[in-house]
Structures are given as structure tokens and as C-alpha cells.
Amino acid sequence: MLELKDVHAQYGAIVALRGVSIAVAEGELVALIGANGAGKTTTLATVAGVLRPRSGAIRFRGADIAGLAPEAIVRRGIAMVPEDREIFPALTVEQNLRLGAFIRRDRAEYARDLDATWARFPILRERALQPAGTLSGGEQQQLAIARALMSHPRLLILDEPSLGLAPKLVDQVYGLIKKLHAGGMTILLVEQNVTQALRVADRVYLMRMGRVEAEGTPEYLRRRVDVEGAYFGKATANGGPPPAGHGGAS
Amino acid sequence: MSKPPVGFVPPWASAVALIGLLLGLAVATDLVGSVVLTRFATRLYIDVILVLGLQIFMGNTNILWFPHIGFMGIGAYASAIFSMAPLQKTLALPELYPFLAELHLPFVPALLAGALVAAAVAAAIGLPLMRLSDFPAVITGFAVLVIIHVVLTHWEAVTNGPQTLFGIDDYTGLWDAAAWACLFVAVALLFKESKVGLQLRASRDDLVSAGAIGVNVVAVRWTAFVLSAFVAGIGGGLFAHFITSFTPKAFFLTETFVVLAMLVIGGPATVTGAVVGVIAVTIAYQSLRWTENALNAAQIFERNVAGLSDVALAIGLVLVLVLRPAGLFEWHELAPPGLRRLLSWRRGAEG
Amino acid sequence: MIQALAFVVDVLSLGSLYALMALGLVLVYGILRLVNFAYGELIMIAGYTLYLLNGSPVPWLVMAACAVVAAVLASVLTERVAFRPVREKSLTAMLITSFAVSTLFQNAALLFISPRARVVPLPDLFSESLVVGGLFVPIRDLIAVAVTLIMLAAFTVLLNRTVLGIALRAAADNFRMTRMLGVPANLIISVAFAISGLLAGTVALFWLGRTASVTPGIGLEPLIVAFVATVLGGLNSLVGAVVGGYALALITVGINTFLPQVLVDYRQAFAFGLVILILLFRPEGLVWTGRHSRT
Numbered sequence: 069m070l071e072l073k074d075v076h077a078q079y080g081a082i083v084a085l086r087g088v089s090i091a092v093a094e095g096e097l098v099a100l101i102g103a104n105g106a107g108k109t110t111t112l113a114t115v116a117g118v119l120r121p122r123s124g125a126i127r128f129r130g131a132d133i134a135g136l137a138p139e140a141i142v143r144r145g146i147a148m149v150p151e152d153r154e155i156f157p158a159l160t161v162e163q164n165l166r167l168g169a170f171i172r173r174d175r176a177e178y179a180r181d182l183d184a185t186w187a188r189f190p191i192l193r194e195r196a197l198q199p200a201g202t203l204s205g206g207e208q209q210q211l212a213i214a215r216a217l218m219s220h221p222r223l224l225i226l227d228e229p230s231l232g233l234a235p236k237l238v239d240q241v242y243g244l245i246k247k248l249h250a251g252g253m254t255i256l257l258v259e260q261n262v263t264q265a266l267r268v269a270d271r272v273y274l275m276r277m278g279r280v281e282a283e284g285t286p287e288y289l290r291r292r293v294d295v296e297g298a299y300f301g302k303a304t305a306n307g308g309p310p311p312a313g314h315g316g317a318s
Numbered sequence: 319m320s321k322p323p324v325g326f327v328p329p330w331a332s333a334v335a336l337i338g339l340l341l342g343l344a345v346a347t348d349l350v351g352s353v354v355l356t357r358f359a360t361r362l363y364i365d366v367i368l369v370l371g372l373q374i375f376m377g378n379t380n381i382l383w384f385p386h387i388g389f390m391g392i393g394a395y396a397s398a399i400f401s402m403a404p405l406q407k408t409l410a411l412p413e414l415y416p417f418l419a420e421l422h423l424p425f426v427p428a429l430l431a432g433a434l435v436a437a438a439v440a441a442a443i444g445l446p447l448m449r450l451s452d453f454p455a456v457i458t459g460f461a462v463l464v465i466i467h468v469v470l471t472h473w474e475a476v477t478n479g480p481q482t483l484f485g486i487d488d489y490t491g492l493w494d495a496a497a498w499a500c501l502f503v504a505v506a507l508l509f510k511e512s513k514v515g516l517q518l519r520a521s522r523d524d525l526v527s528a529g530a531i532g533v534n535v536v537a538v539r540w541t542a543f544v545l546s547a548f549v550a551g552i553g554g555g556l557f558a559h560f561i562t563s564f565t566p567k568a569f570f571l572t573e574t575f576v577v578l579a580m581l582v583i584g585g586p587a588t589v590t591g592a593v594v595g596v597i598a599v600t601i602a603y604q605s606l607r608w609t610e611n612a613l614n615a616a617q618i619f620e621r622n623v624a625g626l627s628d629v630a631l632a633i634g635l636v637l638v639l640v641l642r643p644a645g646l647f648e649w650h651e652l653a654p655p656g657l658r659r660l661l662s663w664r665r666g667a668e669g
Numbered sequence: 670m671i672q673a674l675a676f677v678v679d680v681l682s683l684g685s686l687y688a689l690m691a692l693g694l695v696l697v698y699g700i701l702r703l704v705n706f707a708y709g710e711l712i713m714i715a716g717y718t719l720y721l722l723n724g725s726p727v728p729w730l731v732m733a734a735c736a737v738v739a740a741v742l743a744s745v746l747t748e749r750v751a752f753r754p755v756r757e758k759s760l761t762a763m764l765i766t767s768f769a770v771s772t773l774f775q776n777a778a779l780l781f782i783s784p785r786a787r788v789v790p791l792p793d794l795f796s797e798s799l800v801v802g803g804l805f806v807p808i809r810d811l812i813a814v815a816v817t818l819i820m821l822a823a824f825t826v827l828l829n830r831t832v833l834g835i836a837l838r839a840a841a842d843n844f845r846m847t848r849m850l851g852v853p854a855n856l857i858i859s860v861a862f863a864i865s866g867l868l869a870g871t872v873a874l875f876w877l878g879r880t881a882s883v884t885p886g887i888g889l890e891p892l893i894v895a896f897v898a899t900v901l902g903g904l905n906s907l908v909g910a911v912v913g914g915y916a917l918a919l920i921t922v923g924i925n926t927f928l929p930q931v932l933v934d935y936r937q938a939f940a941f942g943l944v945i946l947i948l949l950f951r952p953e954g955l956v957w958t959g960r961h962s963r964t
Contacts, residue, residue: 116849117849118845118849137848137854138845138848138849139848139851139852139853139854141849142849142850142851143851148849150846150849154843154846156838156839156842156843156846157842158838158842159835159838159839159842163835166832166835167832167835167836167839167847167850167852168850170832170836170850170851170852171850171851215850219850219851380761381761382761382764382765446949447945447949449949450948450949452760453702453704453760453904454948454952456704456764457704457896457900457944457948458944458945458948458949460896461941461942461944461945462941462945464893464937464938464941465937465938465941465942468934468935468937468938468941469935469938471934472934472935571772571889572772575768575769575772578765578768579769582765623780624779624780624784625775625776625777625778625779625780625784626776626780628772628773628775628776628779629773629776629777629780631772632769632770632772632773632776633769633773635765635766635769636751636755636766636769636770636773639755639758639762639765639766639769640754640755640758643755643758643759643762
């Protein structure tokens with residue numbers, strides 16, 4: 069569904085991506101893992117239209133989307149939940165959701181989507197008229213995801229959904245992600261919390277210094293990443309205990 | 319954004335080239351001997367000085383800087399008060415404070431004293447302002463310009479208020495202005511490549527990193543600010559003794575716009591940009607002014623034509639910003655012809 | 670008692686104009702981080718439109734509508750022609766461009782019309798006053814307050830009930846994220862400039878009412894007012910801009926009423942001194958709008 073081929077990107081003079089190739093098939097949940105600065109978020113930025121790649125191809129459902137503006141990317145069916153969620157704190161929960169549905173035209177459909185959202189996220193219904201800034205971190209994360217879903221995306225991109233959340237909330241969020249995946253949503257996930265990412269992903273890419281260093285199933289990555297034990301230890305700093313011994317069983 | 323040039327031209331070489339250019343113009347003007355042309359050239363050198371002062375701050379910090387012309391005004395009024403004969407002052411500024419009324423300095427000391435006043439004001443108010451970046455710096459700069467203008471317009475004892483201050487001696491000749499312009503070309507180039515200048519430009523490009531390597535951004539900016547205010551003060555003083563009568567309006571938005579346009583069109587990052595910007599804009603601007611006057615004299619239109627040159631300048635400025643935002647001279651400083659080739663040839667020979 | 674009433678009327682009527690003016694400036698600033706130096710010139714353009722229509726057989730309301738439309742068109746055109754090409758370059762480039770556009774407009778007026786003040790037609794109603802308890806209250810002031818309240822109410826509805834309004838607020842808060850939800854950047858920016866023009870045009874009708882004439886330089890004072898009111902209210906807040914406008918009016922009328930004439934002349938200096946102090950020490954503004962300050 070989504071294909072990146074040899075994408076190079078940079079911020080001014082700083083080269084961030086040195087030829088990244090990634091594929092996400094329909095219905096898959098793919099995770100990008102790697103240490104800080106590896107280029108994971110930059111990869112997402114090129115897909116979301118926030119950063120124009122220097123070279124390389126980005127195709128979504130057969131069409132070339134590299135360099136399109138963010139507004140156009142959403143219309144193609146890609147919704148992104150950025151790091152830091154970036155909900156609008158002064159707007160109410162409902163207004164945030166309304167904006168998520170900006171590209172949808174049908175009022176009746178919006179009403180139905182809203183009901184579906186309340187059903188899936190009961191806590192948001194409670195807070196519907198509250199300014200989004202008054203929600204807790206976990207609630208804001210739910211709102212960010214709910215908002216992204218309002219646009220009926222075919223591909224959902226999540227950047228570090230566990231960031232800043234307590235372990236119990238992280239479990240909650242990942243429970244939600246799993247459910248969405250089970251329901252057929254194609255998901256591309258960036259995570260520093262390797263444990264959670266490996267739990268839910270169908271396939272994983274390991275990135276380092278702007279390149280893809282390894283790819284494969286979670287089991288393969290677990291074995292492989294185990295070899296570089298020091299990195300693995302660093303990666304779990306965000307939550308999740310390091311695995312017992314070298315077995316890597318979770 | 320284009321890449322910096324591979325070859326580096328030492329500042330003294332650029333100074334030689336630019337000063338040579340300026341002196342050449344002065345010699346040519348002198349030879350022609352026309353009064354109009356001489357006044358034109360003198361005004362050009364004064365503008366060069368003003369834009370150089372702006373370049374010293376804006377070029378090295380990348381902050382859109384508004385108050386510059388305010389300091390020109392301070393320098394103008396201060397030097398005028400210092401240089402005018404006491405008798406003249408009782409006519410022009412009857413309410414002037416006694417200790418100032420008695421003062422009577424020769425031209426150059428008056429110029430310097432006026433510029434020192436401007437620099438002192440900058441030094442006094444500068445420290446807190448230099449902490450700001452981006453938009454707050456722009457707005458506070460604008461605020462300072464307005465405040466200076468209001469003070470100049472209402473401190474009647476010292477400035478004759480909004481009315482014209484007249485009776486200043488016309489000390490500024492072609493070679494006075496040219497000499498100061500050449501001096502400040504050297505100063506601007508030396509400053510740019512000095513330790514302070516380099517630190518400034520490092521923090522221009524990356525504020526956080528600069529702080530991380532120990533650059534005291536506030537102190538470094540303050541230095542540039544005070545220096546640029548001093549240069550503006552000299553420019554103001556020369557202007558005062560050139561035009562011999564003026565009002566505070568001469569030091570407000572119109573002048574700010576022209577000086578800013580000259581620098582932006584020429585290229586704020588380089589001293590060459592400052593000088594060439596002044597020359598290019600002055601020629602264009604004055605040509606249009608001349609056209610205006612000719613049209614008025616020939617009575618082609620019913621009314622007098624005014625503002626054509628400013629409209630054209632504004633359009634030109636926007637075009638430059640769209641097409642070539644870094645100005646005409648983004649990286650390269652002017653070098654004496656052949657020097658660059660000589661330097662890269664020698665480097666090639668070594669490599 | 671009469672003095673107090675006069676004071677209140679002055680503050681309310683002046684504050685209404687200041688509030689609308691500040692709102693127009695903040696709307697564009699919030700989204701683009703651009704301080705539009707050409708904003709004051711929209712008032713000038715509205716004024717000259719009125720001047721040019723003077724003597725035509727249409728009723729004044731039609732002329733006024735044309736003047737407002739002229740301001741809106743000028744605002745949107747300026748964005749399209751001057752700001753959009755420069756938007757990608759840098760903020761500094763945009764600021765300089767707005768300064769250039771301001772100069773352009775002023776000198777165009779100088780060139781094509783006249784450096785001298787030109788008379789602006791006003792309805793007879795604007796010269797009349799109501800007598801309230803011994804005090805002469807200019808009807809113009811009352812209308813200004815009424816119009817402002819109506820516009821603020823309409824604006825509030827727009828910003829809270831319509832998708833466009835919500836999108837505008839979101840854009841002012843986090844432009845990038847708004848785009849990532851599919852809101853077209855160019856549309857939002859054009860709408861913001863259009864509203865900004867509408868506000869300036871409306872203010873123009875009453876601002877010009879004070880002197881009944883227009884000059885090329887008439888835009889400077891409203892611009893300065895908008896600046897100061899915006900900073901007072903905190904640069905990022907729409908509500909703050911409105912409150913800042915009334916606060917500034919209070920300060921201005923207060924200075925005019927209570928301070929000796931000598932100091933009154935320096936009031937612009939005081940105002941900008943205040944601006945500097947606020948930007949240095951309390952950039953979220955003096956006005957408490959009950960919201961957390963976000964940078």
C-alpha cells in the first residue's frame with residue numbers, strides 16, 4: 069500500500085535520510101524502531117508531506133505522493149498522529165474531532181462517526197465540551213487517534229504513541245492499536261519503546277543513522293537486536309523491563 | 319540557499335577593492351566638478367555610512383532591525399548642537415540648556431561627540447533588548463524607533479520640536495563623507511571577520527549551538543548594536559552638516575525604508591552588498607526623482623508628480639525578496655580583479 | 670458625574686475601534702507569525718475609496734460598503750501577490766515585504782491622488798449628538814460601539830460554531846497540524862486576510878469620522894494602536910487582542926484626561942515603552958484571559 073524507495077531527505081544542510089526503503093502492505097502493522105536521531109520521525113515527515121524528500125520515490129496505492137502538501141496527503145487517505153499528539157488545547161474535544169473530519173463532506177456521516185467515536189472512546193464523550201488542553205496525557209492521546217480516524221484513513225501513522233505516558237496507559241494505547249489493527253486498519257508505527265512495538269507489529273524495520281539497518285518479523289528482530297545488547301537496553305528506557313537473559317522471550 | 323564560496327578572500331583585500339571603488343567615484347566626481355553631482359555623491363557616501371552601520375548589526379545577526387535611523391537622528395541633533403555657534407543657537411534653539419548653549423566644537427569633535435551620544439544611548443538601552451529574538455526583537459526595535467522619534471519631536475528645548483532646526487554649518491564636503499565611508503568599510507569588514515563578528519554569525523545560524531560553545535550571545539549582540547549606533551551617529555552628523563536644516567521627520571519611517579531597501583537589495587550578509595546596494599538603489603531612485611522633476615517642470619500632468627521613486631523602490635524590494643532573497647551579494651565580498659583567480663591558482667598549485 | 674460619563678463613553682467608543690483593529694492584526698499574526706505593516710494602509714484605502722465616490726448619487730451606506738469591500742480586496746490581493754511568494758522564504762522576508770507594501774500604498778496615494786488631505790463624505794448622522802443628562806454624546810460613538818458589539822458577536826459565532834471558524838482558530842494555534850488534518854493552507858490564509866480587511870474597513874468608517882478627511886499617512890496611527898493593543902493582550906490571543914484594545918483606550922483616554930499636556934505629547938513613547946517592557950518581561954500580555962500561556 070505504501071512504498072518508500074531509496075528516499076533521501078535533509079533539513080537544510082543536515083542529512084537525515086540516506087536512502088530509506090520501506091513497504092507497508094494493506095492490513096499490516098509495520099513498526100519503525102531505532103534510537104533517537106535514527107530518522108524515524110523524518111521518514112514519517114516525508115510521507116505526511118511535511119518534508120519534501122531530496123530524491124527517491126514514495127508511492128501510496130500506486131500513486132506518487134512524494135512532495136505533496138500535507139492537505140493533499142490526508143485526502144489520499146493517510147492520517148498521521150504526530151509525536152506530542154498536537155491536539156488543539158483551546159478547542160473542545162468535539163471541535164478537535166470536527167476538524168479531523170474536515171475533508172469529509174457528509175453531515176450524516178459525521179454524526180455517525182461521532183457516535184462511533186463516543187462508543188469507542190467513552191472517556192472522550194464525557195469530556196466532549198471541555199477544552200482539549202484540560203485532558204490528561206492519556207486522554208489526549210486517545211483524542212489524537214480518534215481525531216485521525218475521523219478522516220476515514222486507509223493508512224494510519226502513529227509517531228511515538230507511548231511517549232510521555234505511564235506504563236499502564238501505554239498498555240491501554242497499545243490495546244487500542246491492536247484492536248484497530250484487528251479491525252483491518254493498516255498502521256505504520258514509530259516507537260522507541262521496542263517492547264510494545266515488537267508485541268503488536270507484523271513486521272519491523274530497524275533504523276540507524278538515516279538508513280534501514282534490519283527488517284523482518286518481530287522474532288527475527290528480537291534475536292538480531294539481542295546481539296547488540298547495549299542498544300536494546302537503551303531502547304527500553306522508556307518503559308518495559310529488559311528481557312530476561314539473551315533469549316528475548318517476552 | 320546557495321553554498322558558500324570555496325575560496326576565501328581576506329578582508330583587507332575586499333577593503334582595498336571597495337575603498338578603491340568609493341575613492342574612484344570621488345575622484346571622478348571631483349573631476350567633473352558639477353555642484354549637483356558633488357552633492358549627489360556626498361549624499362551617496364552618507365547613505366553608504368548609514369547602510370554600513372545597519373549591515374554591522376543586521377548582516378551579522380539576521381534580525382530585522384528598525385531603530386537604526388533613530389540613532390542617525392540622535393547623532394544629527396547632538397552633533398548640530400555641539401557644532402553650532404552659541405549665537406546661532408540662541409536664534410534656533412532659544413530654550414536650550416545653558417551648558418549646551420555655550421558649547422562650540424569644531425566639526426570632527428562635534429561629529430564624534432554626537433556619535434558617542436548615540437552610542438551611549440544604545441549602550442544604555444541595549445542590554446535587555448539583545449536577549450530577544452525573532453519577532454519580539456523586530457517589534458521592540460520598531461518601538462525604539464518610535465520612542466526616539468517622539469522624543470526628538472517633543473523635546474523642544476533641544477531639538478526645536480517638530481519644527482525645522484536651521485542654521486547648521488555646512489561642513490560636510492565630498493571628501494569628508496568619502497573618507498568616513500572608506501573608514502567604515504574597513505571597520506565593517508574587520509568586524510565581520512573579527513572574533514566578535516564570527517561569534518555573532520555563528521549564533522545567527524544556530525542560536526542553541528552557539529550558546530553551547532560558550533558564545534555570550536547577549537554581549538556579542540550588544541557590541542554590534544553599540545557599534546552600529548555609533549556609525550549611524552556619524553552618518554547623522556554628516557547628514558546634519560550637509561543638509562544644514564532638518565526636522566525629526568527625516569529620521570523616521572521613510573528613511574528607514576530606504577536604508578533597509580538598500581541593504582536588502584544589495585545583500586545584508588556582505589559589506590559589498592551594503593555598498594553596492596546603496597549605489598544601485600541611489601542611481602535608480604535618483605533617476606526616478608529626476609524623472610519626476612522633469613515631468614513636473616514640463617507640466618505633463620496636471621499636478622506635481624511625487625512618490626514615483628518610492629513606489630518603484632518598494633516594488634523593486636519585493637521583487638528582490640521573491641527572486642533573490644539574499645540580495646545581490648549573498649556570500650562573496652568584492653575582491654580586486656584577478657585576486658580570486660590568483661588565490662585559487664595558488665591553492666591548486668599547493669594541492 | 671458628567672465627566673465620568675464622558676470618560677466612559679470615550680473609552681468605550683475608542684476601545685471598540687481599537688479592539689477591532691487589534692483583532693485584525695492578531696488574526697494574521699496568529700497564523701503566519703507575520704506583523705502586517707501594511708495593515709494601517711487598509712484604512713487609507715477605505716478612506717480614498719470614500720473620497721473617490723464622493724458626489725456620486727448613491728446613498729452613503731453603499732459608499733461605505735464599497736469602502737469596506739475595497740479594504741477586503743486590498744488585503745486579499747496583497748496576500749496573494751506580495752506575501753504568498755515570499756511565505757516560504759523566511760519570516761524576515763515577509764516582514765520586509767509588508768513594510769514595502771505599506772510604503773507602496775502610501776506613495777501610490779501620494780502619486781495618484783494627492784499629498785494633501787482629501788475630504789471624506791460622512792453621513793449627517795455622524796455630526797449629531799444625543800444629549801444625555803447634560804452631556805453631548807456623539808451619535809457616531811454610539812454607532813461605533815454598537816457595530817463593534819455586533820461584529821464581535823458575529824465573530825464569536827463564526828469562530829465557535831462554524832467549521833471554518835474552528836479551522837481558523839486551529840490554524841492560529843498550530844498551522845502545521847491544521848494542514849495535516851486536510852485544511853488547505855492557502856484558503857485559511859486568504860480568509861484570515863479577508864476578515865482582517867473587513868475589520869480594518871469597518872474601523873476606517875469611524876476613524877475617518879473623527880477628522881472627516883484622509884491623507885496618505887493616516888494608516889500609521891491605527892497600525893501603532895493595533896500593535897500596542899495586541900501586545901497588551903498577549904500576541905497569541907484573539908480574546909486578548911479585544912481586551913487589549915479596550916485596555917489601551919482606557920490608558921489613552923486616561924493619559925489625555927489626567928496627565929499634564931507636556932506628558933500627553935509623549936504618550937506614544939509611553940505606549941511603546943510599555944510594549945517593550947511587556948515583551949521583555951511578560952510576553953503573554955498584561956491581560957489575564959484565563960488561559961494557560963502556550964509558546
